[in-house]
Amino acid sequence: xxxxxxxxxxxxxxxxxxxxxxxxxxxxxxxxxxxxxxxxxxxxxxxxxxxxxxxxxxxxxxxxxxxxxxxxxxxxxxxxxxxxxxxxxxxxxxxxxxxxxxxxxxxxxxxxxxxxxxxxxxxxxxxxxxxxxxxxxxxxxxxxxxxxxxxxxxxxx
Numbered sequence: 001x002x003x004x005x006x007x008x009x010x011x012x013x014x015x016x017x018x019x020x021x022x023x024x025x026x027x028x029x030x031x032x033x034x035x036x037x038x039x040x041x042x043x044x045x046x047x048x049x050x051x052x053x054x055x056x057x058x059x060x061x062x063x064x065x066x067x068x069x070x071x072x073x074x075x076x077x078x079x080x081x082x083x084x085x086x087x088x089x090x091x092x093x094x095x096x097x098x099x100x101x102x103x104x105x106x107x108x109x110x111x112x113x114x115x116x117x118x119x120x121x122x123x124x125x126x127x128x129x130x131x132x133x134x135x136x137x138x139x140x141x142x143x144x145x146x147x148x149x150x151x152x153x154x155x156x157x
Contacts, residue, residue, distance in 0.1 A: 002143070003053035004155055007134040009040030011071070011126030016115075023078070023115040025134055026093040037115045039069070039123070040132040047090045047107060050136060057138035058082035058108070065108035066148045067096055068135040069118070071125040076118050077145055080108030082138065107136070
């Protein structure tokens with residue numbers, strides 16, 4: 001079973017993309033220089049707004065969660081896992097975590113990337129306040145990168 005949701009957000013001149021453990025997308029319309037994990041602001045969705053099928057899969061132990069970030073022609077892919085302990089209830093943001101820390105804002109655990117691991121050319125485009133499209137793909141079995149990207153390409157955001 002695979003499910004997809006799409007979030008639209010914007011970059012900001014204060015995007016740094018240097019946090020070593022997390023990355024965040026927020027509905028907030030501002031970003032201070034201290035927000036080194038935040039890559040997108042003005043998001044049209046937070047965790048609580050995600051498609052129910054996506055949340056249902058993420059809340060399964062052993063599920064796989066993929067975050068595809070697209071800015072112009074640049075794409076980066078982040079992989080992690082879900083858990084039945086994730087509330088997915090935050091109404092303002094979503095956070096990808098390299099750790100196993102669970103909060104109402106956690107989208108995925110044990111991710112392979114944090115903000116500092118994202119392509120630097122994509123971060124530069126976000127600093128130039130470009131549009132960010134975030135695809136959240138949830139699956140109950142592991143997907144190869146090409147399979148995740150196929151789901152994204154065949155969607156109609």
